[in-house]
Amino acid sequence: MNDIQKELKGLFGERHTAPFLKIYKSSNDKSTLHVSPSLHYWEENTKKEHVYKGSVVFSITEHFENKKTAFLQFFIKKETAKVLLTAILNRNFKDIYGDSYEDYGMKYDKNEKHPLRRRVLKIKMTNRNQYLISIDDSPGVRGKNGKIDAAGKSEKSVSRYIPEHEAMELAHEVYDYIRDQELIGAVKGLPLITYTPKTGSGGQRENQKERPPKEERKEAPPSTYVIPINPWKGQLISSLSSDLLKGIMRKTKNRTEEVSVDLYNESLKELTHRGDV
Incomplete structure (x- = not known):
């Protein structure tokens, strides 16, 4: 396994x-x-x-x-x-x-x-x-x-x-x-889709661009957003791991509901603050 x-x-x-x-x-x-x-x-x-x-x-x-x-x-x-x-x-x-x-x-x-x-x-x-x-x-x-x-x-x-x-x-x-x-x-970092093994050198997918060094990224304030829905209801979005935040962004991208838009934007804001986008 x-x-x-x-x-x-x-x-x-x-x-x-x-x-x-x-x-x-x-x-x-x-x-x-x-x-x-x-x-x-x-x-x-x-x-x-x-x-x-x-x-x-x-x-x-x-x-x-x-x-x-x-x-x-x-x-x-x-x-x-x-x-x-x-x-x-x-x-x-x-x-x-x-x-x-x-x-x-x-x-x-x-x-x-x-x-x-x-x-x-x-x-x-x-x-x-x-x-x-x-x-x-x-x-x-x-x-x-x-x-x-x-x-x-x-x-x-x-x-x-x-x-x-x-x-x-x-x-x-x-x-x-x-x-x-x-x-x-x-949110748990395992969306209900097919997973493909990583390929290419260094464990990255081919054609995947490297992220700029942290010092080149713009600083952003941390998010103070409180998650309004389960399973993380009542928690600060800043308390979630980067993998979970990326999972939320994948799922809420292009969604039009207000809570989905907020979750996407606040996840992006927090990842930007961490320099992990």
Whole structure:
């Protein structure tokens, strides 16, 4: 385990679907829908890159009269989920996805007769202003370019209808949770993105310009700004490390919300005072 893996594990733990965390829940006698986070997850490739693989998890349980249940879940990539949730919030779902949104995934289940499973998530907006969310499971076979194709008929399918106002509640809650976790990751110095090993001489990336000596930099007063949001609420921004300040700047750059603008400017001010820009 290398340094970045140790740091990731120390901050976020092992990969998890966090079943005890439910960002959103919708339930009735027929079915239950949960949306849970699995955002803090990276995989190392052959180039020693830590490729970001975070996602949100849609889980549906159907309830039957004989008290039996059917359960399936689907992992949606973070970047894909943000676009989908925005379409629901802006009420232009059909403009972007047409009749329905479809996403394809896989799961390996050693307990199944055919362990490689193909999962399909479908979200459709009906003429009654409802969203039909369904997950389908069938045997899978690895095709060209690693794509998982169906190797047989569907063996399990679960679904849930939710009205448009509930879908918008879901989209608000999940989108806000994602953005909060992105900001927390940036503040901790490990934003939810892919990390590439340093290259070039002296451990610097090629084409990276050297910073001028401290004596050539203009002096600036320290920041007295008090952070108004978690996880550092109430602390002086000057009490944070330079790495954390740089993480905040990466995350708040080009954001227009007042608190984001303030965080960016005050982080820059403090780094300038330290001569670390």
